[in-house]
Amino acid sequence: MGVELEVPLDDEEIDGFAVVESISIMYLAAEALLRLYFAHVEPEPCPPLKLSSLTSFAKFKQMAGDLLTSPPRNELLREVFRGRLDAPAEVSAEAWTEDADVLRFLLTRAAALLAREANVYNSTKHGLAVQPRKSGLRLGSEEDPNGVIIDHHGPSIRFLSKGPSAEEGVQQWRETIQFAFPSINLAVASAFADEIDAIHAVAKARLTGEQGSVTIRQRALIDHLRAVPFASNYTGLLSLGMHRDFGVRIGR
Template sequence: MIGNKPGNGNTDRKTAPQLATEQYSELNATFYVSGGPHEYIRARLQAIIFTLTDSEEAEKILDLGLNVGPLRGQASMRMSEEARARYAQMESTVLLHHAGESLLRLWFAHKESSLCPWLAVASLTSARDFKIEAEKYANADTSHMTADDIASVFLGGRTPEEAGVAIPKESWEDSVNGFRELLRVVADQITGQANLYNAAKHGLVGIPADHGDVNLGDIRVAGGIGITYLQKKPNDPANHNSPRSWWATTSFPSLATDLFLIELIIRAIHSLWNVARRKFAGFPGELVLISHDEVLTAKAIGPIADQRPVQDLSQKLPTYTDGSGPQRFAAVELSANAIRLGPEMLRAYERISGSSNEIAFIDLPLRQADRRKPSTSGNQFFHFSPHGSSEV
């Protein structure tokens, strides 16, 4: 577990007093009474979809202007198709990272069976520790993510019977594998594309542009909208402590892959949140299943549709040659990161490509252990606590 011990929130047990466990019922009720992070992420996903749509209704909506309470604003002009495409690429890049990090942080906090997950999430303040933990999940070896842990956090129990849900065994096992692979893919995305995300988010210094077809010789290796940013990379890729040089990198993230992964992340957080909400606040809910094929297809759909084998291209910024004065430059250096789609990924893509199955919501009913009798106490720790959640 990264950060401080879940449910405590104290940085030094020798000097800080122990938090009162009686307050956890109020904190848990407050945390889970909200709709959950997946609602916010879905609203942002819908904003991307709205911006991209060619429907005439979108322009009519913008013509209505801004009307929020007493605030009134003039109509907003519809952006050009090119500007909307650039926005969608940048926003989907940022949203995928934001949503993925939220999923991982919630997973870290809930898999340890913390008494107060809100405190556990809030204690994950070290970016370095988070990255180290995320890198463990990015590896191909997922044996440390046990089926019991995955099922308990995302499905409500180690088995359908324990969770109290009506899910066939085959669908249950497939969904466990789907959630596991999604965690791995998200961790790999976050740790491998951190520089791209930072460029897109911090100061908007990642520059989106349509690059048309990018060819090496007669072979098209990339193309479409790419995001170009500057970064320092070690001269020796195998040694992160080696001297660094400036490079200009153009990444070609796939909009289709990003949006598909964001949708799967929303479903995963939806399920995790409803499981925790039932456990800690006594509310029934629903689950949303994720298949293993869906996660693999999400990674494959973009590169296959874009017909490109390269994820990003980098060029070292020119430098003067030693002792030659300002008129001579060092040789141009180029590097590229290839996209690797394994046979399992391609087979998954073939199995579900073109399908349009509706998202299935599975009832998550209250079990006897989840039922809570509202408190009639007039005492409570916090002004924001929901009525009946106090234990004092």
């Protein structure tokens, strides 16, 4: 015997769910893109085996960090995502260069998410570890409207992250509140997904010998994905986070 319960959701709950899911989807797409890139960037007789061998997240995170210090060359990007080094006949040299710039931007953006902002990912993967909310931040003069540096109110997330402990028996934690921009998060995730499809198309063409097709990117996409207000890190999260550090004594 089953029981069905109808629990109406209000707009605030739906908005909060959308905020958290937009972040989670963006990170999942970033991880998938990076893992596929690492599996195909070096000549491998069977890329899926290379993909399945990346089981250590610490090693994966280090590889993502290496992409930030040594961004991939155009030749590597074109080989993996476009399946060719030379531009198609209908694509100009300028457009071919723009395409490589966009690919590098997307790949390094994905790497930055996993290498530098993994705490947000860890929290959103575990539903009870992150809380959506509405927050406001204002910096500047109350009397002089022209003296306001930042004035923003909107969706944000609150999450905890574990830090190093200097005192034995005390675990340090950090509570962080960061603004979120769901529309930008989903736009970034969509761009990642398109390039995941491109890797699949190139791999299929190489395996079967059939002709495939990929989309050439324009630099305007970078400007669109950077359209986040004031001093953001262009990932959909405000880099100016609000933090509170505290310790919890463990045991007696």
